[in-house]
Amino acid sequence: MTNAETRYAIDPATAKTLDTEGLRSHFHVGDLFRPGEIKLVYSHYDRLILGSVVPTDSTLVIDRVPETGTATFLERREMGVLNLGPAAEVSAGGRTYSVGTGEVLYLGMGSGEVSFAAPGRFYVLSAPAHRACPTKLITLKDARRVEMGSRETANERVIIQFLHPEVCDSCQLLMGYTQFAAGSIWNTMPAHIHDRRMEAYLYFDLPEDQRVFHFMGPPEETRHIVVANEEAVISPPWSIHCGAGTGSYTFCWAMAGDNVDFTDMDMVSMATLR
Ligand SMILES: O=C(O)C(=O)C[C@H](O)C(=O)CO
Numbered sequence: 001m002t003n004a005e006t007r008y009a010i011d012p013a014t015a016k017t018l019d020t021e022g023l024r025s026h027f028h029v030g031d032l033f034r035p036g037e038i039k040l041v042y043s044h045y046d047r048l049i050l051g052s053v054v055p056t057d058s059t060l061v062i063d064r065v066p067e068t069g070t071a072t073f074l075e076r077r078e079m080g081v082l083n084l085g086p087a088a089e090v091s092a093g094g095r096t097y098s099v100g101t102g103e104v105l106y107l108g109m110g111s112g113e114v115s116f117a118a119p120g121r122f123y124v125l126s127a128p129a130h131r132a133c134p135t136k137l138i139t140l141k142d143a144r145r146v147e148m149g150s151r152e153t154a155n156e157r158v159i160i161q162f163l164h165p166e167v168c169d170s171c172q173l174l175m176g177y178t179q180f181a182a183g184s185i186w187n188t189m190p191a192h193i194h195d196r197r198m199e200a201y202l203y204f205d206l207p208e209d210q211r212v213f214h215f216m217g218p219p220e221e222t223r224h225i226v227v228a229n230e231e232a233v234i235s236p237p238w239s240i241h242c243g244a245g246t247g248s249y250t251f252c253w254a255m256a257g258d259n260v261d262f263t264d265m266d267m268v269s270m271a272t273l274r
């Protein structure tokens, strides 16, 4: 079963008027990872689609999704698949890939239907593409690691880059996940924005009774969204995106937009934040 929903893009002035439920209805994505289901959320920010696929008794297939208006989902799109579960098979374009825990499969435009097998627990991201880049399975040892932060500022972490120009060619999808040293709780702090690209976060490996306080909004007008395990946040191009956890967590970040330059960020000084 495929369940797809659309989230429209709004501007910062409208976002400023929203209460907690209003903010959540635009930017928070819950109810992902239902066993036996595909759930997709189509964001009008750069037309990024995020979602989950949890096969159980039979394989689950993403093929035609009415929201894209194409004969097959990947006809004009590329896709990144992160497996949060045990190693499992993903098949596309006549080939089958065994995707291990924490590994990412990149599927190029025109790959056809994509079939997902148990016991995988898949987080999927897709953005419009303009050329067919080669499909590639990216393991942890292939990924690029960038160490950031320090224990003193509670933001010691490693950014593990999978869909990044130095690792895997893609049209506009950038993707990876960030892990923390024990005791560090702050992601993406000091904060930044990049009006050229939107971003989406999936928080995972967070104990069920803990939460991440995710911050969003223009630097001078921030709001928070409380996020539980395996929930996502859509970050508009005009927004900061950072968070602090009450417990340990990992998060998958992904971007789509005008460039694939991970370092193209406008840093925000602490003094600017409100
Ligand atoms: O912890 C971090 O810092 C990040 O992971 C940053 C995100 O990857 C990001 O915002 C990239 O633009």
Ligand SMILES: [Zn+2]
Binding pocket: 192, 193, 194, 199, 241
């Ligand atoms: Zn960012």
